Amino acid sequence: MAALAYECWTMKLNRSKLYQRVAASIADGIESGRWATGTRLPGERDLAEEYKVSRPTIREAMIALEMKGWIEARHGSGLYVTHRDSQGGLREDALNLDIGAFDLTEARILFEGEAAALAAVSITAEQLAELDGIAQEMSDPAVANAALFDADHRFHIAIANATGNAAIRSVVEYLWDLRTRSPLCANMFDRARRNGVNPRFDEHRPILDALHARDPHGARSAMRRHLRGVVDDLLEATELELLERARHELDARRDTLARRLEIGPD
Incomplete structure (x- = not known):
């Protein structure tokens, strides 16, 4: 399967x-x-x-x-x-740069939303404890960005694993692999990281709360809400990068103009 x-x-x-x-x-x-x-x-x-x-x-x-x-x-x-x-x-x-981050995240909304709902009714106490530990890592302000992304990955894979369905876990792992294997997708997430978009614990807390409550509808909604936020962050980050690059170019032009204006008769 x-x-x-x-x-x-x-x-x-x-x-x-x-x-x-x-x-x-x-x-x-x-x-x-x-x-x-x-x-x-x-x-x-x-x-x-x-x-x-x-x-x-x-x-x-x-x-x-x-x-x-x-x-x-x-x-x-x-x-x-x-x-x-x-x-x-x-x-x-x-x-053909493979798929972009928006298509990928849309697929994650579909698959991971349902995975969260299924996990809510089948997750074990040990698996909840594992998610609590990962969430604790993500909430630590001293954790470096690379570690945050690793924790984010482990959090989502742990939820897929909690479904007890090997096919679901394989699909979710595949979607996560595409983040780095697809050139366009990797480029877009790199742009977002350069603009300060990092995994945040507060975005994952509602998912964890719904899993603890064993609430499948709440878990599905929380996961979808979180991933729609990823889409919004990507839109904002890529737009900000364009504006920032333009600002640097304008600053460089101003500096050049200022230097030229300094040249002249005493």
Whole structure:
């Protein structure tokens, strides 16, 4: 059953992904001259409306194009075209950076929400004690970021293990592996970490409380709430990074201008 779960996920991931189709279409627009090199792309909301997709999908497409060198953030006003390919645009398969953090987290909401509900009715006292210990680690302000991420991983895997279902545990482990195995996903989580997004104990406490109460509905809701918060954090962090990079560029330009203005007759 676990092998079947892996096979199903592999087949799904090998299909063309929505962010790839959007990114390839934008690259075609750049190549056809709709957006010339140096021009600003439309805003995220406008692109989402044009392509009839969500903001997270547009964000993943933009990061994929940025990773491939087609666009960049600058001037504090958005994303600008930096590249045109005389070979005829960018194929979808050339944009295959596996899946992004938003798609991954959406899958986690589905799987881990149900895993938490099942765990609530089957978890043992020993497994609750294990989760309490991990939660204690996460609540320690002296714990380094790397250790926090390790504790976060162990917390979620422990819940999957508490379901008593090997296939569920295998799927949850696979989803967590994708965080580092998928280039686009790893890039997005790295951006979030650089902007101070770390696992927080207060986000996990409601999950743990529901498990102690052996409340499947509460555990499901708490897990889904927590993971929706991850999506919100990722959206904010990737947006903040664009703004921060633009701010650094503006500061550099101001410094250059100040130096130039100092040159002149005494």
